[in-house]
Amino acid sequence: MIIGIYDSGLGGLTVWREIRQLRAAKLIYFGDTLHMPYGEKTPGQLQDYFWKITEFFQSKGTQAVVVACNTSSALVLPEVKTAAPLPVFGVIDAALEAILPVSRGRVGLLATKGTVESGVYQQALQKRKPSWRVFAQSAPRLVPLIEAGKISGPEVEAALREYLEPLLAQEIDTLFLGCTHYPFLKELIEKISGPGLKIVNPAKSLALEVSNWLQKTGAGPKPQEAGTEFWVSADPQNFRKVARDLLREDIPQVGFYQFPGEVKK
Numbered sequence: 001m002i003i004g005i006y007d008s009g010l011g012g013l014t015v016w017r018e019i020r021q022l023r024a025a026k027l028i029y030f031g032d033t034l035h036m037p038y039g040e041k042t043p044g045q046l047q048d049y050f051w052k053i054t055e056f057f058q059s060k061g062t063q064a065v066v067v068a069c070n071t072s073s074a075l076v077l078p079e080v081k082t083a084a085p086l087p088v089f090g091v092i093d094a095a096l097e098a099i100l101p102v103s104r105g106r107v108g109l110l111a112t113k114g115t116v117e118s119g120v121y122q123q124a125l126q127k128r129k130p131s132w133r134v135f136a137q138s139a140p141r142l143v144p145l146i147e148a149g150k151i152s153g154p155e156v157e158a159a160l161r162e163y164l165e166p167l168l169a170q171e172i173d174t175l176f177l178g179c180t181h182y183p184f185l186k187e188l189i190e191k192i193s194g195p196g197l198k199i200v201n202p203a204k205s206l207a208l209e210v211s212n213w214l215q216k217t218g219a220g221p222k223p224q225e226a227g228t229e230f231w232v233s234a235d236p237q238n239f240r241k242v243a244r245d246l247l248r249e250d251i252p253q254v255g256f257y258q259f260p261g262e263v264k265k
Contacts, residue, residue: 001026001064001214001217002026002060002062002063003025003062003063003064003065003066003210003214004028004030004053004060004062004064004065004066005028005029005030005065005068006031006053006068007030007038007180008031008032008037008038008069008143009031009032009033009036009037009143009147009181009232010031010147010184010246011143011179011181011184012029012066012069013243014068014180014181014184014203015091015206016029016228017203018203018204018207019210019211022208022211023207023211023214023215026226026228027227028057028062029229029230029231030053030057030232030233031230031231031232031239032049032233033233033234033239034233034259034262035049036143037140037143037144039111039113039114040112040113041114043075043076046072046075047076047079047080050076050080052260054084054085056231056259057086058085064086064087064088064210065086065088065089066088066089066090066206066210067088068203069179069180070112070115070178070179071111071112071114071179073090073091073092074115074120074121077092087213089210090206091206092121094202094208094209095121095176095200095202095206096121096128097205098176098200098201098204099125099174099176099200102174102198102200103132103174103198104173105129105132105133106132106135106171107125107135107173107174107176108134108136108172108176109121109135109178110137110164110167110176110179111137111138111178111179112138113140115138115178115179116178117138121136121176122134135166135170135172137163137164137167138163139160139182142159142160146181146182146184146185147242148242149242151184156185156188160185164192168193173196174198174200175189175198175199176202177199177200177201177202182201183203227252229252230253230254231254231256231257232254232255232256232257233257233259236255236256237254240253240254
């Protein structure tokens with residue numbers, strides 16, 4: 001069994017490491033670094049990327065696709081999931097399963113502009129818990145900082161305070177990290193928010209969903225076939241360097257894949 005995982009860049013690695021810990025499987029990770037960040041892209045652009053990446057995964061023999069990106073999960077999956085040639089897993093349902101058991105009803109959503117403006121989490125939580133309040137805050141500066149390998153320091157802390165303080169002023173009891181990049185900032189978020197705030201990372205719930213599916217299929221790799229291939233659409237050397245810094249471990253050589261008809265920038 002081969003599973004494809006993709007994101008606009010490094011953020012999906014927070015999902016990849018959870019899946020890797022829960023289930024031995026052959027994984028192929030694709031970072032669409034040429035088009036990063038996804039939070040500023042249109043739904044049409046994101047759908048185009050989905051189909052091109054899915055085609056790439058099929059060429060590598062994958063049997064399922066994990067969309068490790070909240071923006072794509074919100075704006076793309078509702079339109080493409082039934083037409084996709086492979087099973088597709090997204091972040092939205094997994095995130096709800098992570099939020100519902102821990103919140104007391106005041107949820108802060110920290111996410112990209114695209115995810116916030118989609119309203120998908122606000123609507124889903126309102127449907128499940130009509131009495132709950134959801135306070136959404138877009139954080140456009142965070143993904144570029146993380147992609148540059150910056151997860152601490154004055155610049156990052158200033159950006160986080162700018163985005164967190166309006167949410168904390170609403171006396172939220174739960175902070176949902178609505179972008180798979182943001183778990184890399186968890187320690188700094190905890191420092192700013194102080195004790196008592198529940199911080200929800202949906203990567204673990206998504207990994208569990210994928211792991212349960214793999215178990216039900218009964219198909220797994222031979223021991224020598226487990227592991228991960230890493231691919232990107234731009235600058236593989238930089239991706240590998242920053243990934244090593246963020247994960248605090250080495251990763252294999254990163255391959256470069258150029259979308260058909262795409263001009264390399």
